[in-house]
Every structure is written in structure tokens, then in C-alpha cells.
Amino acid sequence: MTTNGSLNRKLRMALCGGGQGSFIGRVHATAAVLDNRAVLVAGALSSNAEKSKASAPDYDIPVARAYGSIHELVEKELALPADQRIDFVSVATPNHTHFEIAKTAAEAGFNVICDKPMTFDLKQAEELAEVVKKSGVVFAVTHNYTGYPLVRQARQMIASGELGEINAIRAFYIQGWLRTRLELSDQKQAAWRTDPKKSGIAGCFGDIATHAYNLARYMTGLLPETISCHLKTFEEGRALDDYGTAIVKFENGALGTVTASQISHGRENDMWIEIDGTKGSLVWRQEEPNAMVVRANGQPHKIYTRDPNAPHMNDMGRAACRLPSGHPEAFFEAFANIYRAAYDAMILRAEGKPFETKDTVYPNIHDGVEGMYFIEQCVASSQQGGSFLPIKHPLARK
């Protein structure tokens, strides 16, 4: 519950994407203003200028600032006085358009909050990383599940050695909504996600396994070494994978598995992670995000609830809470925590102060590059029958 400190004004946001039928555009718009630290003032809600203007009232955006493209957006916003001009662009469009939008915004000096996967392919990601580095903008990628308070609690617990050396990680993301060829009906979400021209070379693994992998990386900080992957397409005729499993060998000798499905009947958004350390283990589950089980041999199982006042909560965990324990927080609030952390950096930048860019609280350009590398190597490994391929990217977050 903080204002923007010495900046003493709200940050101004532009939204790219979010037109009719969009799910994630609305989530960005809601999360961005949850703490009243930003205001949505502009947008390129559609690649069609008329549609963009038509959607503007849905977001309370003045029609004059509803643009038909990122280029128009950048041009017109740069033309505005500094005290009206947007501070950042949120990118909530299908994957294949992320790169151009993010690059254009960053090159214009606007901070960027970009949905994942960050780009269409690794090459774009690496190029974007160059752009971001040069431009000096704040760049966040909405691997939103890292925003849950207990995920951050776990991250700090592991970083501080509470679980000891990490030996094993099991990360899962199990869904069922693409069990049928939903993309053949008029379902916008399914259509672009299963279309290699819009989604990229991976389906299930690009859409959700990346989240699970990112979560493992974010929570443990372990550096990966090699990866082996097997992808499957169970729905006949579908162009991309809808199921897969990968094995990750980490530099410290730990063994990880990442399994993702879009064809598991009735499973909604069941991402969970199990982490085994030499001193303790933990399990956290996205669908019941306000509890985390922490175990150690010889002790009762412990349930850590999202409790900002509990002595066993650490700084990162507490800072991500808005409500007392027992008053559940959920998806929107976690998403908003990504924004909140990025805002802190944006304010520092606005004030000309230095800010962390690599090992940030929010997922950043490094995570974005790692995510694209993960997708590329998974697909490549799968095509080679599961060969182990390198997975540690030179731009890895840590």
C-alpha cells in the first residue's frame, strides 16, 4: 500500500492488445492499477485502428489515445508533453507480435511489461535483450506466478539456505482445456495458441511449460546445464505439442523435471512445484496459492499460510501481501505484484537513479531470453529423440 514516493504521481500506462475476446489484456489492465499507482491512458488495443478506438471505452482510455499500431502509439506519445506522455507499454498481444511492439517501445525509451513467451523465437529474444540493454528501460516479463507471496517466500527461504542444497525439483503445469480441437471452433484463445505462425514452434511447452520452468529457476536460483525433452501432440491434426515432459540437469548436480499438459481432462490450471533440499522440502500449488507445505524429517509437516504478520514469513513473502492471513489473495494480486516490483524500478529510472536489471524481484528480459531458449532447446531435443542439449544461456538471470 504505497504511493509512488518521491515521484509523486501515478505512472502512465499504454496497453497493447486487449481487444474483444482477450483474456490477458484485461488482466494486465486490472493488475496494473490494483494498487492505485498507475493509470491506463493510452493503448493499441487492436492492430486495426478502428477496432482499437472502439475498444477504448472498455478501458476508460480516451479515444484520441487509442492507436492502431505500436508505431503510431510511439510517435504520438512522444509528441505529447512529458507530463502527459506514457511511462510504460504493456504487451498483451499474441506471441508473434511481442517482439516488434516491445522493441519499438524500448527503443523509444518507454519501459515495457511484456507477456510471455517474450518473443516468437530465441533470435528475437536475444535481439530484444540488446535493445533493452542499450535503451536502459525497465523491462518486465509477466511470468506472473512468481508474484505469489509464498513463491517469493520460498525463493528467499532457499536463497538463505533454509532448505539446504537443492537436489531435486519437480515442476508441473497440467491443464485440460485443449483436450479437443477447440481451435477449430471460434475460440480465439485456442486458435492463436495452436497456430505455429502466431504461437511459435511450441504449443503447450511455449504456453505453459515455460511458466513451470521459470518458476523453478526463480524459486531455486539454480543454474541449469542441459535439458532433454519429449513433446507429444495427442489431438490429431493439431500442429503443435499439447503435452510434454523434460528433464533438466542443473550445475550443482540437481535433477529437475518439467511436465506440462493441455489434454488432461478437467485439470484447470494446475501448476505446482516440489523442491527437495538437503535440509527441507516444500510444495506449492497455484490453485491453492495461500498455503505452502514445508517439511523436514522428524518434524510435523508445516503449512505456511500467506500471513504478513507471521514470524516465519520473510521480507520477500511479507512484502508481497496486501491482506491479513485467512483473507485469500489470488491471481490478480500475484499479477499485480509483478507490476508493483517493476514500478519500483521505473520510479528509480524516472528519478535518474540506478536500478537492478538482472536478479530482479520481477521476471525480466533475462527470464524472457531463458524462456525462449527453453522452448527452442525443448523442441530441438524432442526432434532428436530426447538428446540432452545445453540450456544455460549466456544471458541467464543468474
Added chain:
Amino acid sequence: MTTNGSLNRKLRMALCGGGQGSFIGRVHATAAVLDNRAVLVAGALSSNAEKSKASAPDYDIPVARAYGSIHELVEKELALPADQRIDFVSVATPNHTHFEIAKTAAEAGFNVICDKPMTFDLKQAEELAEVVKKSGVVFAVTHNYTGYPLVRQARQMIASGELGEINAIRAFYIQGWLRTRLELSDQKQAAWRTDPKKSGIAGCFGDIATHAYNLARYMTGLLPETISCHLKTFEEGRALDDYGTAIVKFENGALGTVTASQISHGRENDMWIEIDGTKGSLVWRQEEPNAMVVRANGQPHKIYTRDPNAPHMNDMGRAACRLPSGHPEAFFEAFANIYRAAYDAMILRAEGKPFETKDTVYPNIHDGVEGMYFIEQCVASSQQGGSFLPIKHPLARK
């Protein structure tokens, strides 16, 4: 995800309460704007004008519209042009001040969203009901737990007879935070809640049992007849009850129990309800609000998840969802659903159209009166050793 329709502008909100140390003020402010249908433009954040102005930036309220009292607020706002003036006042102050604020606002023609318990005592509640009736304003009481999608789903299921005739209700609200005399330390929340001058004649039963009772009434629609109650104060020296249990006999012969505690170690905000009908039963739990168990003999237990796309969800359940299933919604979103439903009525009023005032989707002045009657009769019954007293108020919602 809707704009305000033909009203074609955001609703303008004033917040009473919410200064430093307030928990619920922030919740109101956040919930009110979650769907981008309202904007917080004014407030009486403290009963001290300077403190009110000092807190204004926290809520992005112009200092000029941060007032020192509801009277100043009403006077100054009424003096503003209609297109700047607030539409409604949210009351998030300690219980003993609700009445004056709500009455003053309503008499001035402003809609009111009032925290619960609605007033300090029943007499005030009944008087306020008169005022609201005369003024014709929209009046909502934030029995916020009724805003959860699955609670509304259950309400419609029961109303449509899916569970058959309701025979038994077991409602609980179990907390542990007042297990010690927290009020003796510098804890603002504990201090006023245990002070009969601020909280009223009941402690635990006024603060939380009312929620459980309201939930039972809201979900089942059953009219109550008589109530018997036993209140206890387990923490020595505390002026008000911190535990209690009540038995409610309903007009249709159903038997209900309402049990509430503030002294159950480690229990956070564990409100749950179990409802038994002749055709089916259900259980819903606030701390895991995205699932509800529906049972019928001879069938597998069914878990209804908050799934706006599921065929088994009904209109009320679906309308209260913002996210797809598996993407959990929680406390803020439920709270915002109270606001959302009240906004619909405010817009009708603003447009001069008729709107429902009794059996509303949101808890209203009738629920507020019932809540105060519940508190009074519980305390009276307990003082008489548990005698059964009337509990059906002439102003009951239904």
C-alpha cells in the same frame, strides 16, 4: 468486464475512514475500482481534518477534497457542480460512527456502501432504514462474503430448488487472533473491536458471527423465527464476548447453528457453511473459495470450481467471475462484487429508472437491520441463559 453502460462515465466515490492502520478502508478503495467503473475522488479519511488531508495522497485523493467530517464532506460536495460531485460514500470507520455518516450521506442523496455491522445498535439501524427508504438512495452493506461467485452459485441453486427443501444449516466463523489480550498492545484493529463504546454490545458475535448468519440467510433465503445464544468471554478482563454459539429455528422447520470464535489458536479466517437439503447438500469454505462440494446420496461427491464456462454454473455464479477456472479469485474480487452489484443499481438510479431494493444481489439495508437484530437478540438470549427470542425482523430482506 463492463463499463457503466449508458451512464457513460465512472462513478465518483468518497471514502470515510481508511486512515493509518486501517485495514478495511484500503480494501474498500481497492475493491471499488477493481473493474474500472468508479474513481475515488473525495474522502473523510479521518475524523481529524489534518490527518484526513495527510492521508489523501495514499488514496490519490486531491487534498482539497479530503475532509474532516461527513458533514463537511456533504456540504462541500453538494456545492460542487453535478458532473464533479460524488455519487456515493463508502463507510469504513469503526462501528459506532457508521450511523451518523450513513444517515448524513443518505439524507444528502448520496448512495452509501456501508461496512458491517451497519450501526452501533438496532435502534440506529431501524432509523437508518427509514432514512434510506425516504431518500431513495442505493444502500449496500459489505457482508462481503456474499460476493464470492460460488456463494452466489449456491444461492441460485437453492432458490431454484436444486437442493430441495432446506432442513439444516451449520455456519461457522472461527478465528484465533484475539486469543490473547491483543487490545492491550498498540493494535488498532483489536482495540476498537473489543471496546463496547466503539464496537457495540457484542464482540465476536458482532464482528464475525453476523457474517456467518448473513451468509446463511443470503444463501438459503430461509426466514428465521427464533434464536437462542450462548456467548462467552474466555480472555479474562475483556469486555465483550470472544466466543459463542447460537441455534436458529427457521419458519420452514429447518434448524440452524451459528458458531463463532476469536480464540481458536491458529485459525485465520475460517468461515464455512454446510447446508443440507432434501435433494442435496453443500459445503463452502471461505479460505478456499474457488471450490464448493455438492453432494447427493448415491453419487460421487462433486466439486464445483469457480468456472465461468462450466455448464453446471448458473447465471449468478457466472456473473460473479472475472477469470477462467483454475485462475483463483479471492477476497478482493468478492468484495468488488458487492460494489459491482451496487453500481448497477446506482446507474439505474442515476438514470431515473426503478431498481430493486429488498431482495438485491448485494447485501442491503434490510440485511443491515437483520444483522443488528441478530446481535441484539443474541446478546439478550445469552443474558437470559439461552432463551429463544424472536429473530425475524419486520424489515427482513425476504
Added chain:
Amino acid sequence: MTTNGSLNRKLRMALCGGGQGSFIGRVHATAAVLDNRAVLVAGALSSNAEKSKASAPDYDIPVARAYGSIHELVEKELALPADQRIDFVSVATPNHTHFEIAKTAAEAGFNVICDKPMTFDLKQAEELAEVVKKSGVVFAVTHNYTGYPLVRQARQMIASGELGEINAIRAFYIQGWLRTRLELSDQKQAAWRTDPKKSGIAGCFGDIATHAYNLARYMTGLLPETISCHLKTFEEGRALDDYGTAIVKFENGALGTVTASQISHGRENDMWIEIDGTKGSLVWRQEEPNAMVVRANGQPHKIYTRDPNAPHMNDMGRAACRLPSGHPEAFFEAFANIYRAAYDAMILRAEGKPFETKDTVYPNIHDGVEGMYFIEQCVASSQQGGSFLPIKHPLARK
């Protein structure tokens, strides 16, 4: 895993009841021999001699020792040489026959393990207590839920003060199987349980609320003072209650509630208990008996699992385990723990040594009397509109 020590032989058992259609007879027979410490050698499996003999092979009982009545059983067994004669009689017949069987067996000097409710009415119970006292036999009542390891763990935790002073108890036993008039069909279990001539003056409260009440008494050791009860019959035409709730005031000021139902759709055998002490609270649930949640403010919730090797398990908890943690034990094993504890006493008696008769590990004649008193006072209170009546019996276990 123990033999019978210096007794150096198995105990010999006779089963009364258990003929065709019986559920609980088989449970007794199985539980009694689970640890290989007893052997079933005789029985009065039916009140019809021919039927009794016909059922004998089902239990591997020699036909010659399958009797038509307890009287025949006692006469014939007493006529056998001491080294063949039974040691104890298990009573698994409908309620109205318990008294005669148990009395006859005890008077003959045979130990008794009697199903609950112990007798048809309180008068019988008190008379039986006299008989048992005079005879000096071991007498156990199968309030079998007290046999669960974590129930015993909790009992010792509370006795040793780990939870502090107990303030509140909420005990529940929620079933749904009598939601319809099952007794009108050919269902033996339902028929006698709803027949006042066989079941006694209470239905649901005699059959299951007694278990919940007994569990509360057993776990906390608190002495009760007065009770108020409301019973309901929701299935039209049924002669006995099928739902009810009671309030118990304990001598130390604690407040308890006991709620039981047989008409809650789809609820199977959902007995659970919540206990609040000044230092901690706990929750245990029969349907998931291998875990118990122990909570204290400011600490993570703790899940105690049934783990004979865990440092936090106490002697009583450990002694009731047969398997390592994670290898679930359940209903049969808990039932067998009643037998196991009774066997220890029987062996002491057989060896002429003194043995505890009042505050035993297994539920005993005192619990049986208390159970009947509970039923009588609940029915009487309910008939008087919920008056508080005395509930502490002179023969109370403690």
C-alpha cells in the same frame, strides 16, 4: 505387535450377534484377532439357534459352540474345562439386547466387550455398572473412534497441558444415509436403528452423537456440567430423531457443541472434532484419520501424521500404531486398538493382578453409563425445548 506375555496363550472369544446382514459383528470378529492375540471359538450369532449354527462357518466357529442364546452360551462354556472355555464375550447385537447379554456374561465371570450405546436405557446401564463392579470383569465399550492413534495422541497432549486450558470443543458426526426412509425397504441396519423398540429413545443421537460426545470426553477429560439439546426428525413418519445439536457446559467453564446428522446428503461418516485451548488448538477428522492439525498463533500450522517414529508423537499415540507413517491405518486398526487395550487388562485379571477400571485407555462401563445418560438428558432437554439439564453422572469416568 505383542503376544499375550506371561499368559502365553491366545484369549478365547465368543461373539454375540454378527449373523447375516450384520456389519458390526464382522468388524468385531476381524478387529479382535488382528494382532493374533485372540481366537474366536464360540458365539451366539443369532437369537435363533439354527441360524446361529448356520452362520458359524462364516466365522470359523465350531458348530458345537454356536449357541442360540447368551444363556446357553454361558451354561455350555462354563461346563467346558478352563483351558477351553472362552475368556470374553463380544456383544454386537442391536441395542435392546445388549443389557441382558452383557449382564449374563459378566455375572458368569466372562469379560465383556460391548458395542455402543451400551444398553437400551440409563437404568439398565446403571444396573449393569453394578454387575460389572461386583463381578470384577474387564468391560470395554466399543466407542471405537477412541482407538485411532492420533486421538490418543491428542488425549495425552491435552492431559499433559500442551494445549493449555481447554475452552471450547466442537464435535460433529455428520452422515447422510438415512436421508430417505431406508428403514421401509429391506435394510437391516436402518430398520433397527430407527425402531424405538430396538434402538432406544434416540435415533441419530443414540447411534452417532454418543460417539462424538464420547470422543470429546475421552480426548479432553473435561467434566461436563449441564446440557441443552434440540432434536429433529426430518424424514416424515420416522419415529426417532435423525438430526440434532446439543450445547454442553463443562465444569471448567468450557463450552462444547455436539452436532449429529443422518440426513446430510452424501456425507458418509464424517465425524470430526475441534478443540481450542489457551495454548493451542487441534482438529481431527475420522475420514482422514492419519493426520491431525495442531495450531498455535504465530506458528505455521502443523500436521501431525500417524508416525510411530516421530519425536513429537507421545507414548499413547505411538503405542496405537502398527505401521510406519505414510502407510495408512484406518477403521479396523482403530477398532482393534480397543480390543488390544482390553486384552492387556484381561491378561492382568487372568493372572490375578490388579488392573485399572475407571480411567482406562479403552472406553469402559463408565463411558457406557455416561453415554446412556447423554442420550436420556438430550431427549429430555429436547422435549423441554432445550432446557439445561445435569449431565455429569456419578459414575463418570473421571
Added chain:
Amino acid sequence: MTTNGSLNRKLRMALCGGGQGSFIGRVHATAAVLDNRAVLVAGALSSNAEKSKASAPDYDIPVARAYGSIHELVEKELALPADQRIDFVSVATPNHTHFEIAKTAAEAGFNVICDKPMTFDLKQAEELAEVVKKSGVVFAVTHNYTGYPLVRQARQMIASGELGEINAIRAFYIQGWLRTRLELSDQKQAAWRTDPKKSGIAGCFGDIATHAYNLARYMTGLLPETISCHLKTFEEGRALDDYGTAIVKFENGALGTVTASQISHGRENDMWIEIDGTKGSLVWRQEEPNAMVVRANGQPHKIYTRDPNAPHMNDMGRAACRLPSGHPEAFFEAFANIYRAAYDAMILRAEGKPFETKDTVYPNIHDGVEGMYFIEQCVASSQQGGSFLPIKHPLARK
């Protein structure tokens, strides 16, 4: 609850293993007699004749029939009259001794119930299969988890097509008890399990991953094709694996994963399985064995409880229940279900009737061979860096 039918007598059992410190010997002895269909009359409880005789009273075995070896046992039992002689031998010794015992017993014409893994290596398993085939004895392997009623319910549901074509299987067995070098202390269970001379070439994968793999095979009936495995030893100095994960490709194109751990802090005996079919999915968890979640898109999640009277339970599920729903059954009862099914076959054999030997309800010699093949190929694959190796054995159960 059945006698042994026309056989009209109990089956006579000999136990090999089960001396002091044994866990599984006691489990066999208890499970074998749970339904009163068998009696333990002989044993080779230890490889030391004196120790064997010393342990005999613990099992109520006459000292004269407590032997020092399987050879002595076979010789002496064969010398007894047919109506006293044992019917079967249960093998509950460390892995390296299974082969000789089982082979000797089978060659002598005694039925065998053998613990898993069936033998020390694959060669022994294949040889044993020959012996069993020639001898015509009943041979069961106690992959005991297949005895849970809901596992069998699932097996029949899948066999009958209720879940459609199976696409994906995720099987897990996560423990934590070997997180430290427990084998260095005086812990018998840990000592032999981590000793390659007694346990065989695999540790964790031989001890528990085999169970998970067997469960997947048993429940789905899918025939496997190839396997890739990665084994790890996280506790320094330990000779065998304590963690691993394998990928299984099935003939029908399904993808399976099997993950097992002995080093996950606080995880007790957490075996679970998730199965995805084209029409539905299910999840079952050993630690909460009385419930199984069955899901299909667009429907509420369904919880199947172990309910012998529920219409949705099938024949296999019902037949494995002893108690009504809500009265939990657990480890012992599931174990006993293996015995129960084997007894049915033993009776047929005793009566000279034909009996199924391949696709039996109980795990059999084919499962035993498959288990050993699984271990060998997992170890080989892991040594080759995870190469895919054949896994379908000519003797596969189906």
C-alpha cells in the same frame, strides 16, 4: 467376507522372514488372516534356526514348525499328512533371498506369495517364471498397492473404456526417510535396502519405483515399449540410487513418467498416479486411499469414495471393500486383498480346477518378471545417459 467355499477349511500358511526388526513380515502375517480364510502354521522366520524358533511365539507358530531354512521347511512339511501340510509360503525376506525360497517352495508344489522386487535380478526372475509354469502353483507378488479398492475400480473403469484411450500417465513414489545415511546407524530396513548385495542393482528404483511402475501397468493395462531413465545418488557414499525419473513410451503412443525419491524431506509414503484419457482423467493417492478424483471437461470434478454400495462403483471396486463408505480402509486391507485374490486361485487349484495365471486380479509372476526387467533396463539406461531401451518383456502380463 467369505469362507473358502467348497474347500471348507482354512488355508495353511508358512512365513519366510519376519524375524525381529522386520516390518513387512508382520504385515504379511496380518494381511493373510484378515478375512479368517487362512492360518499361519509354520515358518522360516530367520535363516538361523534358533532365532526362527525364538520368533515363533510372536506369530503363534508351533516351535516344531519353525524352521531354519526353506529347505528344512519344504522337507518337513512334505513329510506331514496332507491335511496338516501348508498350502502356501509367503516370502518376506530381503530381496537377495527371494529366488531360492520361492523356487524351492514352488518346485515342492507349494503356492507362493512373494514380496517385491521378486528376485535379485532378471535372470532369476525368468528362471523362476519357468519353475512356476512347470509347477503349476499359484504365484502372487505383493505389489500391494494394487489391492486398494479404488485402484481396482480404476483398472476396471479404464479396461471398460470409461476414460477413453489412455494418452499420458504420471506415476510417483516420493519418500524422505533415506535423506540421511540411515544405513550407517543400526536401522535394519535401511541397511539391506541400500546394500547392493542384498537389494540388487537398484536402491530407490528397485524398492519403490517398481511399485509405481507396476501400478501404472496394472491400472491401465497399456503395454510398454521403451524406457529412458536417470538415477541419482544424493547421499554421499551410498552405493545405490536414492532418486530417479524414467520416461516410458507405450505401444499405443502414450507417454508415461515414473519418478521416485527416498530423499524428499518429510514425504512419507507418497505414491500417487495421474492418468489422462481421451474421455476422462483420474488421480489416486496412496496416503488418502479412500478417495479418487475423476474429471472430465465441462463437468464438476467427481470424488469417488470407496463405497461398496455406490452405483458408480464397479464389480472390481466393490469386491475389494470390507466396510461401508466413510469407514476408512487402508494399508492392511489392501495388502489382504492381494491374499484374498490369491486364495481364490489356490482353492481352485486345490480342487483341481483351472485358474487364470496371466491377467490375474493379484500381481503375479509376470508382474514380477516385468518388475525385474524394469529395474535392469532403468539401471542400464541410466548408465548410458538415458538411452531408450526395450521394456516390453516376452512374459509381460498382457
